[in-house]
Amino acid sequence: xxxxxxxxxxxARVRATFWLVAAPDSLExxxxxxxxxxxxxxxxxxxxxxxxxxxxxxxxxxxxALEARDLESATFVAHVRYxxxxxxxxxxxxxxxxxxxxxxxxxVIQGMDALDAELATEGLGWRPAVSGSTDxxxxxxxxTREIRRRDGDVGAGIVAAARWVAAxxxxxxxxxxxxxxxxxxxxxxxxxHELYVLDRSGGGHHLDM
Numbered sequence: 400x401x402x403x404x405x406x407x408x409x410x411a412r413v414r415a416t417f418w419l420v421a422a423p424d425s426l427e428x429x430x431x432x433x434x435x436x437x438x439x440x441x442x443x444x445x446x447x448x449x450x451x452x453x454x455x456x457x458x459x460x461x462x463x464a465l466e467a468r469d470l471e472s473a474t475f476v477a478h479v480r481y482x483x484x485x486x487x488x489x490x491x492x493x494x495x496x497x498x499x500x501x502x503x504x505x506x507v508i509q510g511m512d513a514l515d516a517e518l519a520t521e522g523l524g525w526r527p528a529v530s531g532s533t534d535x536x537x538x539x540x541x542x543t544r545e546i547r548r549r550d551g552d553v554g555a556g557i558v559a560a561a562r563w564v565a566a567x568x569x570x571x572x573x574x575x576x577x578x579x580x581x582x583x584x585x586x587x588x589x590x591x592h593e594l595y596v597l598d599r600s601g602g603g604h605h606l607d608m
Contacts, residue, residue: 402429402479403505405576407583409473412444419467419477427464430479437463437479440494440501441472442580448501452492474578478503490531497528497543500553500579504535506572508564517541517563538564542577553577553584561588 404426406415419439420427430437437460438452451470453460478493493503508514514537518525525540538560545563546556561573565588573588 404477409581436492508534510568
């Protein structure tokens, strides 16, 4: 099963070194059992999304370790992949980018043909926005469409897309993290798995790991 990491310190720009590579159960360590791809998504100071993705395990990727130590952002999303749908390629490696947002997903959505048909319902539709072959990227395209339909309301768009998938497709898990330069949204559906959230107030000491 893939592993997800999301963090927000907005508006402050910080590093996520500890959780990505230094903690005893860091994302790098978890990639030893989720070896099919590694990705980190952050935002530059001007708000431009930046993704670092490789279809290899984080612990085998020297570039991941170096960049994970130095990256600064107000929001982070990271992912180590255990492939279920789609081959090992950069196009299938999370996080994905659409409309200036970043997205990573853990779970399995079945019924790709039906999802493709739904994404193609409006003119050229949203299918051309999907460059890879994963269910995750298609789900993100559906979310992005629903956000646009709701005048940019990210939370409402996520809820609408998740409800459509739950009503029309078979699934095992809609667990996601979606980030913008100053916001983070997460969904766990269904709630059969533990959800761990660390909520820390400001202040204290800053450690550059």
